[in-house]
Amino acid sequence: MAHGPLNTASSPVWADLVAAALVGTERRAPALPPADGALGDLLGRLAPGEDQAGALLGVAAAVALYRRAGWLPPLSAAQPFPPCQPDDLPPCSARAGAHLSQMLAGTHAAALPEWLAALSAVGRAVPASLLPALLDHGWAKASLQPLIAPALGARGRWLAGLNPDWDYASGAGAAAAQEDVTLLWETGSPAARLTLLAELRASEPDRARDLLVASWASEKVDDREGFLAALAQGLCMADEPFLEQALNDRSERVRKASADLLATLTESALSGRMVARASQYLRWDADAKPQIEVTLPEEYDKAMQRDGIVRKPARSGMGEKAWWLSQMIEQIPPDAWCKLWDASPSEILKAKMPKEWRDLLLSSWSEAARRHGDQEWLEALIALRRADKKLGELADLLPYLPPARREALTLELLQAYQPLAGDHPALAVLRSLAGPWGHDLSIATLDALRRRFHADDKALRTDWHLRAAMLEFAERMPADLAGQAGAMISDEMRELPYWGGTITQFEELLHFRDEMLRALRES
Template sequence: MTTMSWEDLVTSALLGTDRRPLPPGARTRPPAAGATAPQGPRQRGATAEGTGALDAGSVDAGDGHAGAVDAGDGHAGAVDARTEGTGKEGTRRQGTGPGSTGQPLDAPLALLGAAAVQTVRRRAGLVPAVAAPLPPPAPGDARPPLPEAAARRLAQLLADRPSAGGGGRRGAAPDLTELLPQWLAAAAAYGYRAPAAALPALLDAARSRTDLRPQALAFGGPRALWLAGFNPEWRFALRGASGGTALPAPEDSGGVRRLWEEGLFAERVALLGAVRAHDPGAALRLLASTWAKERAEDRLMFLDSLRTGLSPADEEFLEGALSDRSRNVRSAAAELLSALPGSAYAARMAARAASCVGLDHTAGQPTVAVEAPHECDAAMQRDGVVPQPPAGRGKRSWWLGQLVEAAPLAVWGERLGGRTPEEVVALPVADDWRDELHAAWCRAAVRQRDAAWSRVLLGPASAPLSAGPGAASSAALLSTLPDGERAEWVAAFVASHGLPEAFQLLGVCAVPWSGALGRAVVDALDVAREAGGYPWSFSGVMGLAERCLDPAEAGRLESMTAASDEGGDAAPGAGGYWAEAFQRLVATLRLRAAMHEELAGRTG
């Protein structure tokens, strides 16, 4: 087959000349009048289609061989007589064939028409490819289906997208993207399975929002993991779950061993967690069997699974991990050991911390004296003490904080004269070491989940802010308290100090907020509105209220949805902005109530 460029082909069509070399015996003129030229398959197709253009058999516009002369049908190189009349003496000719109007056509249009016909013919003549093997069928999901109304609501939530323009007014409509996590949590509580049609959108949402992934994958179940295997953009689902593989029963030792040795990383993480929840000792033995061969990042993930069911039986393994070649693994092992007050590690750290902190008996009143370490020796480093401090931090204070943080809190009562936690925390501290020492005690209370020490270090909620541990430390300490006590403390804090310092504290409270906490937040928002400023300074708290207030509060908030009269000191338009913010809050609360009704199957 001989080819020519599109430029030559177009020139040939326009000027009535054909620059293609023709094979021997090819006709260069059309047959005589009345004669019938034998037609090959491609020529017959072109004539039947009546394109009124160049012979489609001579132009293959779709396969990269433009202008090729077809030499395989018995009429190779023949130039269709219909190309005549496009020379210099005339650039138009009569259209022919079925559907033709008989009107002259421009030669370029004729050429393009022929190319289009040939493209369709070439595609129609393709031989079907060999069918690929079918994918394995999706696994079953025995959970009950969503109620119809709830399924429609899910589609609405998944279809909503955050606005691209950030910063402007949000309007009075609820933000559906912020309600999706709460909807997923509620659906999980009911034990529903995700509709098959919603799985692609659910995986897309989880891909763009990492905070959604645990809930979205749990709701999607094995079918979501199965589907994720067909799209590279959804591979994140396979990294954080079992990959769609059904885990063997924890008591099936053969199946557990086989999957542990042959499974993907995600499958092994899920397997270790399942075995740990069933039999902590068996999980530890499973992990120890391959520990030396695991990658550092995998060892860190596996080590985290030991938090479930942590007990003195894990001490020997964790002691060995203190010598791990990865610093992150050593730090994780040290943190776990410090949560075992009776461990040898805890005793070593208690001895080091006690040598640095004690009572000063020469002062006029009992005072805590501090002598920070002068070096960070190899033994300290093996026990997880990081030698190099962050920028702006002194080495000695950095080492001291790590020692006190890892020491059991029980050591301080004995070390400081048999005092209670309240009395220990109330003691004055010499040489400006108080903030450093108290901050380390706060971290120790959080690490050891010691509610008694947390209460003392938090202090009364009405105390001056300067006397407290700070918002971040307070939020961490609150996480060790029971839900009811936590909400009560934060409600008292909001009533005393307002909302500017309360955002982190509100974030650790159970949802929905208790009645007392919800009322405290709404009252504080009302006070802020009366002050005459704009609501944007409280947008974070308002967003939390939309997600966390009890929906039953919607009726109580109705009176705040009307624009209030603006006083002389009020910012221009502030009343309208506050009314809009409260309208959105009320609408969101009512939507949340409707969502729960739908999930409960009480709506059509």
């Protein structure tokens, strides 16, 4: 039988049968539609006799069946999918897959990033049956994409390449296959190319940069900005010539992104320009009582624009000139001021500053210390904030200290003030600290929670800040404390007005994390 639709010139005319049925066989005798071959033979045996209505129905049944099964679909000119490569990772256990299924359905979804990281750590892949749901989840939540890509295995990467919505993961693993790199970079989607660039940057940073240099002129603005962000991994002075070139870009966002990267290279020409520029406006007077004199830039020039200084303030309540100076200070490694003024961070921060500019200087130096990870400056700023009794600002500084040090300082705050309530200075710090926390801090937090809930005062019922923090605590405490947390929670606590549901969710999330990590370790 030939491929393709029925040839209406020689096939039964369905419309004639429908017309006869509508008019009625008494008014219009049914005539056999023209047909040849096997269908024609069959219709010949169904010639109308006395039972014209029955004959019409018989013909209609035969023609209907022929219309449905009497032809083959046309052959597609499209190329078949490329075959999937053999899996390079064994799948996780069915128990671990069940935990993933629960999270994708919305139960304890907060634990999904930890599950994905742990899956990659044990060298396992997502079960094949859950790949479509996970890839869809990654499309909807871009922050998970870097964690999803390494957990897919060869089958998942192959599947991602068949759906444009999943192309963020189709470039994963391509850096390992050298022959695929150039092809994917030249023909892949922006998301797939970004994945490739980030992966290649981790293994061959110079090659990743060279790929970007070669295609830079033809890239779209949004893509250029994203590609620059990928260069942050393994950034070094070898990247400076390209980043200096990117400062000439017409896009303000691209210039800013390039300047931010160059500013982290303390030996870069941009860092030198920023120090020379800002030192015109900050003057150190090292008399008996050191002081800092501040003047503001008068004009916004093309050199400032090229170096990524944005003209219009992004912060409400700040004038343009103050905004320009703030950006300059934020870009400069704070240690540069120590060398320039021959003073320690503590000496600089204790110097007399103009009252109207003190907050600007402190906030700008805080941002610079965070960007450059300057531990001495961070410690000096933390000491100053504690001396000024501005403990609420510690949440912007402590997370950038080494884990042991930041947890020790947080533990001091936690134990120095009671009870653990919404206005507790440690609460904002705890919410700012990424997990996993150490056991000492976690146990101290559990104990503070226990004391708070046993108090059951009126303020507890409306302590929205503490309530909002509970699930964050359950995400960041070590999962193996689930049993200890469960023993701490009494039935009375689970039945507290306005709090029972939150406490139960806290307990359940900790137990779920403990179970899921055990299942992955046993995969």
